[in-house]
Amino acid sequence: xxxxxxxxxxxxxxxxxxxxVATHVRPDGDAIGSLLGxxxxxxxAGKLVQMISTDGVPASYxxxxxxxxxxxxxxxxxxxxxxxxxSDPNRAGKNMNGYNPPDLNVDHHVTNLLFAKMNLVDTTxxxxxxxxxxxxxxxxxxxxxxxxxxxxxxxxxDTLGFRTSNMxxxxxxxxxxxxxxxxxxxxxxxxxxxxxxxEAMRFWAAGLAKLEREGPIVxxxxxxxxxxxxxxxxxxxADLINELSAISDAAVSIVFVEQPSGTVKVSWRAQPGIDxxxxxxxxxxxxxxxxxxxxVEGSLEDARQRILLETRQMMHEEIKA
Numbered sequence: 265x266x267x268x269x270x271x272x273x274x275x276x277x278x279x280x281x282x283x284x285v286a287t288h289v290r291p292d293g294d295a296i297g298s299l300l301g302x303x304x305x306x307x308x309a310g311k312l313v314q315m316i317s318t319d320g321v322p323a324s325y326x327x328x329x330x331x332x333x334x335x336x337x338x339x340x341x342x343x344x345x346x347x348x349x350x351s352d353p354n355r356a357g358k359n360m361n362g363y364n365p366p367d368l369n370v371d372h373h374v375t376n377l378l379f380a381k382m383n384l385v386d387t388t389x390x391x392x393x394x395x396x397x398x399x400x401x402x403x404x405x406x407x408x409x410x411x412x413x414x415x416x417x418x419x420x421x422d423t424l425g426f427r428t429s430n431m432x433x434x435x436x437x438x439x440x441x442x443x444x445x446x447x448x449x450x451x452x453x454x455x456x457x458x459x460x461x462x463e464a465m466r467f468w469a470a471g472l473a474k475l476e477r478e479g480p481i482v483x484x485x486x487x488x489x490x491x492x493x494x495x496x497x498x499x500x501x502a503d504l505i506n507e508l509s510a511i512s513d514a515a516v517s518i519v520f521v522e523q524p525s526g527t528v529k530v531s532w533r534a535q536p537g538i539d540x541x542x543x544x545x546x547x548x549x550x551x552x553x554x555x556x557x558x559x560v561e562g563s564l565e566d567a568r569q570r571i572l573l574e575t576r577q578m579m580h581e582e583i584k585a
Contacts, residue, residue: 265384265399272382273368274403277306280344284363286316287348288355290500290529293421293456296325296334298348298370298392300414304330305405314338318357322498327455328417329410338363349392351376351550370395375541375550390428390435393418397438409446416447421456424506429536429554464502466494471504471519480515481575482508485564487522499523501531509533516540516575520568523559528567531557532575543574 277283285303287295296317303315315334325331337359345366350356351373353364369380372389389395393415400407419439423431426439443449460468470490476483486501496502501519508517515538521529530547532540532555539553549558560567 265386269382269384270399270402273384273399276344276367276382277309277311277403277405280311282312282340282342282344284314284316284338284342284345285348286318286338286346286350286356286360286363286366288350289318289357290498291317291319291322291325293325294391294393294418295349296321296328296331297414297416297418297421298396299334300328300330301393301396301411301418302346302348302370302400302405303333304408304414305400305411308406308408308411309404314340314342316356316360318359319499322500323461324456324459325417328414330414344368346370347380348396349373353377353379354548355550373541373550374552375545375556388430388432390430390432391418391422393422394435394438397442398434407442407445412442412445412447413452416442416449417452417456420449420453425453425457430552460502461496463495463497467491467496467502468504468507470494471501472507475508477514478572478576480513480579481518481572482511482514482516483518483520483568483572484508485520485522485568487564488524491522500529505531505533516579518571518575520564520571522564527559527561528564529557529559530567530571538579540575540578543571543578546574547571 287299299315303313306313317334321331345363346368347366348370366380368382370384374387376385386395397415471484471486474484501521505519515535517533519531534540534554541551541553541556544551544556544558547558
């Protein structure tokens with residue numbers, strides 16, 4: 265980040281009184297961790313802060329201090345609006361439509377559209393939480409133990425426990441700093457990456473029972489009926505995609521999740537050297553080369569056929585290259 269941008273962000277934060285901080289729909293650990301990390305730090309500095317997650321807070325992150333203060337819809341006027349972990353403004357959800365463009369966009373996705381008045385996008389960072397942890401002091405914000413716990417949650421979840429291919433020594437050093445500030449790594453790891461509800465495990469079972477394969481591509485589908493029969497309350501895949509990515513000889517893993525709105529959420533994971541973010545971006549989504557997502561119109565079966573065709577073509581072109 266340039267000195268000029270750092271100074272501009274610090275100035276905007278210093279003079280602001282009412283701050284709106286939002287993250288993306290179907291939030292993951294980096295989304296909620298970043299939201300709480302920055303939101304709590306701003307409150308510590310005396311700001312009036314609203315933290316927005318259109319889809320609420322997943323159960324895996326409700327142990328974090330401040331999670332009960334996250335609301336789904338903003339109320340009132342603000343003199344500073346910040347969007348976190350969103351590659352495009354639509355990712356923040358329809359409840360944020362009246363607050364575009366935001367003043368500040370903080371993100372680490374390579375597909376980010378630089379849609380804010382100020383854009384702090386670092387694609388070398390393993391998580392948006394890493395960017396915040398690296399910059400809070402420069403914005404005159406305090407790293408309390410609760411802030412540290414939230415940011416460490418963002419880092420460990422987006423790296424699947426420090427094991428994704430984009431892990432860096434810098435991220436590990438920042439994680440150590442957050443532990444020294446009071447974040448309890450073993451507890452956060454247990455809550456965020458290991459524990460699952462009974463309903464989530466049943467949802468996994470429904471997906472695993474339908475697991476399919478074609479050469480180096482594996483995939484499964486999760487329907488609305490699966491959600492209803494298992495009692496799983498979320499609109500995501502309960503992180504099943506990360507389990508599929510562990511299949512040793514699968515180059516690309518895909519999960520298709522039927523949504524109540526007549527759309528299908530698609531998640532990809534790929535081995536290093538394969539870029540699935542290009543497919544996601546083409547379909548209106550985004551992400552990283554090895555982990556991307558999109559939401560597409562149509563039935564579950566139509567989406568499955570179309571996305572598999574796109575993925576096959578992408579892999580064929582990469583093999584030729």
